[in-house]
Amino acid sequence: DVKVTQSSRYLVKRTGEKVFLECVQDMDHENMFWYRQDPGLGLRLIYFSYDVKMKEKGDIPEGYSVSREKKERFSLILESASTNQTSMYLCASSGTSGGSTDTQYFGPGTRLTVL
Amino acid sequence: KNQVEQSPQSLIILEGKNCTLQCNYTVSPFSNLRWYKQDTGRGPVSLTIMTFSENTKSNGRYTATLDADTKQSSLHITASQLSDSASYICVVRLGGYNKLIFGAGTRLAVHP
Numbered sequence: 444d445v446k447v448t449q450s451s452r453y454l455v456k457r458t459g460e461k462v463f464l465e466c467v468q469d470m471d472h473e474n475m476f477w478y479r480q481d482p483g484l485g486l487r488l489i490y491f492s493y494d495v496k497m498k499e500k501g502d503i504p505e506g507y508s509v510s511r512e513k514k515e516r517f518s519l520i521l522e523s524a525s526t527n528q529t530s531m532y533l534c535a536s537s538g539t540s541g542g543s544t545d546t547q548y549f550g551p552g553t554r555l556t557v558l
Numbered sequence: 559k560n561q562v563e564q565s566p567q568s569l570i571i572l573e574g575k576n577c578t579l580q581c582n583y584t585v586s587p588f589s590n591l592r593w594y595k596q597d598t599g600r601g602p603v604s605l606t607i608m609t610f611s612e613n614t615k616s617n618g619r620y621t622a623t624l625d626a627d628t629k630q631s632s633l634h635i636t637a638s639q640l641s642d643s644a645s646y647i648c649v650v651r652l653g654g655y656n657k658l659i660f661g662a663g664t665r666l667a668v669h670p
Contacts, residue, residue: 447601484662485660485663486647486660488657493656533602547658549603
């Protein structure tokens with residue numbers, strides 16, 4: 444069974460704080476993704492990574508950065524949290540780089556509130 | 559513009575009844591379409607996947623259909639159970655790219 448875990452289920456931070464969201468997968472997947480999910484909107488891709496130390500911008504990268512030092516771990520960093528970054532953050536991983544039918548497996552999500 | 563639209567936004571049905579959720583897309587080129595189920599407070603879990611040549615796929619009480627000509631898909635749930643209460647998300651993969659286009663989801667509530 445694929446397992447994707449995220450470091451926190453709920454997080455409350457203050458405006459201007461630096462925030463780290465961690466994601467770990469145990470299936471040796473090449474691809475990892477960070478999304479945010481807001482009510483009434485579909486999941487939106489923030490960043491993704493095809494390999495260690497590789498990163499690509501998604502649709503909404505502004506205000507975020509990522510780090511992938513090890514294959515199993517993908518971190519999302521909010522350099523200076525703002526209230527409009529209050530959201531549910533979902534991490535996903537998939538194997539078979541470039542395959543069109545590979546499933547993305549999602550973690551349980553981190554609900555971040557920025558006050 | 560590549561878009562995925564789902565309807566209805568929300569739906570309430572009684573336990574044991576059937577229901578159908580709709581997904582219309584304008585994604586091109588098309589690679590495949592997947593339905594995910596997302597329980598409250600959880601990440602999405604894949605239910606079915608269909609490529610261009612497939613027009614129906616079942617997973618237990620869930621049956622997905624795809625009409626690639628009209629760019630429409632539906633997810634039919636038979637004999638609903640309380641555990642079917644969740645959001646159902648339609649996701650289309652852009653052909654030739656490792657990019658997914660997500661619908662906003664349909665929130666289903668099954669009442670006893």
